[in-house]
Amino acid sequence: MSEFWVYFQIGLHHVLDVHAYDHVLFLTALVIPFTVKDWKRILLSVTFFTLGHTTALLLSVYEIMTFKVNIVEFLIPITILITALFNLVTIRKTNRKESVNLVFLITLFFGVIHGLGFSNYFKTILGGATNSKLVPLLEFALGIEAAQIAVVLVVLLLAYSMQTFFKLSKRDWILVGSAFVVGVVLPMILENEIWNQY
Structure with missing residues (x-):
């Protein structure tokens, strides 16, 4: 049981680390257009993101998928930018149901990108362990998901406060x-090391 908490807390702290806030930024951008009454849509969006995220972790840890770290580190802030810009472009639309399936698929893909970013960190934790990687991976993923739920709730609470008390x-x-x-x-995109390589 103690090993569960070790990996769970590592996942939890990795998302909530103030020095690595890209995950929090993406979730914030994802949830901003919604309120608590949209909980089904939020749940589906976060679930699709989680599915992509966990699948990427699984494929990477078992070395089924390989990738260049610098590309992934560049793509992560790009996914955040695209999500925030999508909110701004569709701000006048009151009914977004026509694009729900496409949004969910894109969110799934973005989850894969973010999961690949976490996979490097997770592989360093595992080290050279050759025994079961699946259980620690799931424990780590549960910690990440718990942190994601906390972030979503904070964004929803902030949205409620701004719209109720500040009349925004x-x-x-x-x-x-x-x-x-x-x-x-x-600035995360503009200061990325990838610009120095090409």
């Missing part, structure tokens, strides 16, 4: 929140 319209909340995410993620 839903449109303005999406505009301000998404613009904030864009402002934070743009």
Whole structure:
């Protein structure tokens, strides 16, 4: 049981690490357009992200999929930027049901990219262990998912507070929140090491 908590807490702290906030930024951008009453849509979005995330961890840890770390580290902030810009472009649409399936598929793909980013970290934790990798991976993934739920709840609480107590319209909340995410993620993209390689 203690080993479960070790990997669970590593996953939890890895998402909530103040020095590695890309995961939190993506979840924030993903949830900004919604309120608590949209809980089914939020649950599906986060579930698709989780599926992609966990699948990438699994494929990478068992060395079924290989990738260049610098490419993944560049793509992660790109996924955040795309998600925030999507919020801004579709801000006037009150009904987004026509694009639900496409959004879920893109979220699944973005989950794969973020999972690949976590997989390097997870492989260093496992070290050269040749025994079961599946159980620690699932424990690690559960920690990540618990942290994700916490982030989603905080964003929803913030949205509720802004719209209820500060009388910010839903449109303005999406505009301000998404613009904030864009402002934070743009320097991450522009300062990425990939620009020095090409």
